[in-house]
Amino acid sequence: MTPQFTWEAMSFLSQYGMLLDQDRLEDWVQLFDPQAEYKVYSRENEELGLPAPLIWCDNRAMLSDRVQSYRNVNEHNFHWARHIIGMPQILHADPESLHFQAGYSLFQTNFEGETRTFSVGRYDFVCHRHEQALRLKRAWVIADTGLVKTLLAAPI
Amino acid sequence: MTRHRLISANLVGPAGLVSMEDGEAIEIVQKATRRETASHSLVQMGGLGPIRDLEHRVTETPIRGFWSYWSELMGMEPEGGIR
Numbered sequence: 273m274t275p276q277f278t279w280e281a282m283s284f285l286s287q288y289g290m291l292l293d294q295d296r297l298e299d300w301v302q303l304f305d306p307q308a309e310y311k312v313y314s315r316e317n318e319e320l321g322l323p324a325p326l327i328w329c330d331n332r333a334m335l336s337d338r339v340q341s342y343r344n345v346n347e348h349n350f351h352w353a354r355h356i357i358g359m360p361q362i363l364h365a366d367p368e369s370l371h372f373q374a375g376y377s378l379f380q381t382n383f384e385g386e387t388r389t390f391s392v393g394r395y396d397f398v399c400h401r402h403e404q405a406l407r408l409k410r411a412w413v414i415a416d417t418g419l420v421k422t423l424l425a426a427p428i
Numbered sequence: 429m430t431r432h433r434l435i436s437a438n439l440v441g442p443a444g445l446v447s448m449e450d451g452e453a454i455e456i457v458q459k460a461t462r463r464e465t466a467s468h469s470l471v472q473m474g475g476l477g478p479i480r481d482l483e484h485r486v487t488e489t490p491i492r493g494f495w496s497y498w499s500e501l502m503g504m505e506p507e508g509g510i511r
Contacts, residue, residue: 312443323434326443330435338445347449420442422451 274365281360281372284399284406289355289376292427297339300427304332304408305400311411312428314418315393326415326424338427348425351380355428357395370399370406376413378428391417391428479510 284303291300304310312327329335342348358375365371373396380390393415399406413428439446461469474487479496482489492510499505 323430324437325434326437326441328434328438334438341445346445347452349452349455420451422442422455423448424443425448 277362277365277370277372278360280406281362281370281374281397281399284397285357285360285374285395289357293353293355295353297342297427298336301332301335301339304335304411305402306332308332308335308408309410310335310408310413310427312413312415312424315414315416316418318414326420327427335427342425346425348423349380349382351382353390353426354379354381368401369409370397370401372397372399376428388421389417390421391415391424393417393428 288300288303291297291303308331310327310329311325313323313325316322317324327338329338356377356379360372360374363371363373373394375394376392377389378391379387381387393413396410396412396414397408398410400409401407415428438444442448442451457471461471463469472488474489474492477489479489479493496505496509496511499509500511
């Protein structure tokens with residue numbers, strides 16, 4: 273294990289979080305491989321071995337649909353998002369791919385300036401290398417926060 | 429089949445493409461009606477009065493029409509029920 277892998281994972285996670293926090297969802301989608309899986313599910317279900325997800329996209333086009341729906345269709349609470357992502361733990365690394373996990377906290381701040389903790393959990397990411405950069409092949413978001421207060425419209 | 433059901437889960441729940449607004453809508457109503465915490469707030473949209481044809485389904489009137497006719501068909505119309 274070399275520091276290089278940790279550094280790469282950190283850079284990737286900071287980009288991932290910042291794109292979401294800056295509401296650049298279309299750019300965020302481009303972090304994914306066309307055949308990538310994106311799944312949000314609760315830690316409770318993970319520990320019980322139950323498969324029901326909150327969101328499950330098994331390719332990038334489904335993610336784009338979600339973003340389109342968010343932009344043009346869904347009524348949602350206007351807010352700013354802020355992802356605080358912890359240090360990644362590298363689970364596997366080779367020249368082609370990188371598997372790592374990291375804790376996250378996601379805060380939402382409404383336009384009255386009130387901040388609430390929206391979701392806490394961990395990312396379990398598998399990235400492949402694509403033209404020197406990392407691209408997500410599998411993104412699991414395992415949320416400790418099983419209770420979504422109102423709705424989960426923007427991705428975590 | 430399990431996979432089919434799991435993919436369909438994208439439609440329901442707090443992140444469901446069909447149902448995600450429900451919780452938000454209820455929260456908005458809750459915020460709007462919270463002022464009088466010791467008493468009750470009641471929003472009536474078509475909850476009373478005649479049942480008639482409408483161009484829209486914004487109010488409760490069409491739902492009342494549905495149940496009114498249903499109970500009539502079932503022979504279990506409540507006393508004083510409006511047709």
